[in-house]
């Protein structure tokens with residue numbers, strides 16, 4: 210979950226004039242308030258999703274540790290294009306960090322982004338403590354995305370599809386398969402539509418063999434849905450400031466034919482016994498949205514009904530087994 214504790218740092222600017230420039234649609238983020246995270250970078254909170262965009266530890270810190278480092282970009286051949294799908298672009302931290310890393314390593318990027326609301330990027334680009342962290346070229350690219358929805362440079366190109374990702378994902382040409390997919394939606398309980406088994410399966414169909422879907426989520430429902438879709442699961446190891454013994458997120462890898470040896474990494478481990486057993490509880494019942502048009506309340510209430518009829522172990526009894534003292 211995107212920790213709400215971060216809101217202790219909110220200095221609470223409600224972005225009023227800002228809404229005049231970028232109209233708020235019914236399906237947008239609602240009102241946005243800004244706050245500064247511990248690494249000094251700027252982030253937002255959405256009133257519609259009742260959640261912060263980043264954890265208290267830092268927007269830039271999170272993007273590097275949860276998305277860029279587990280991508281292991283160094284394993285890619287500089288002569289080939291690296292295809293990346295960035296689901297929930299928001300302020301563009303994951304894009305900025307990816308560009309920085311790929312430029313350092315002379316890797317060419319072909320980027321696709323999906324995002325509902327343009328305002329986070331518009332607002333970020335007005336903040337000095339956002340633009341100051343990027344090189345002039347990266348700032349130019351972010352501005353192009355804001356104004357033209359695409360860019361082409363010597364070593365990279367990209368295109369953003371504005372709208373509900375459940376619909377826009379199908380606009381990506383079928384021939385394009387991704388090496389990396391970053392899934393950075395709000396938490397499953399606030400935005401279940403982007404964690405449904407159907408949407409996750411659609412994303413996994415766009416991954417190349419050996420490619421990775423990387424997310425901060427360690428939800429049992431998300432992990433089980435990804436496993437049902439044929440992905441091999443790895444648990445991101447906790448980063449500084451996170452609880453030891455638990456997980457920092459999930460890397461789901463599409464196994465390559467005739468290769469069943471997914472390499473280990475210092476960034477992740479196989480799921481622990483505790484995490485495996487989590488996937489056998491009612492918490493692992495997927496979010497369901499068969500036609501990609503349910504609202505979050507419908508998805509959540511249908512899931513509660515399914516959980517109440519389930520013969521799976523209750524999640525609280527799993528918790529008592531693993532944390533008897535709590």
Ligand SMILES: C[S@@+](CC[C@H](N)C(=O)[O-])C[C@H]1O[C@@H](n2cnc3c(N)ncnc32)[C@H](O)[C@@H]1O
Nearest residue numbers: 262297298299300301302303324325373374393
């Ligand atoms: C946690 S923030 C993403 C942060 C972002 N990765 C960054 O680096 O700043 C979640 C984003 O999901 C977007 N979002 C919410 N529902 C969506 C939907 N149905 N389709 C596409 N984007 C959506 C929100 O507008 C918000 O920008």
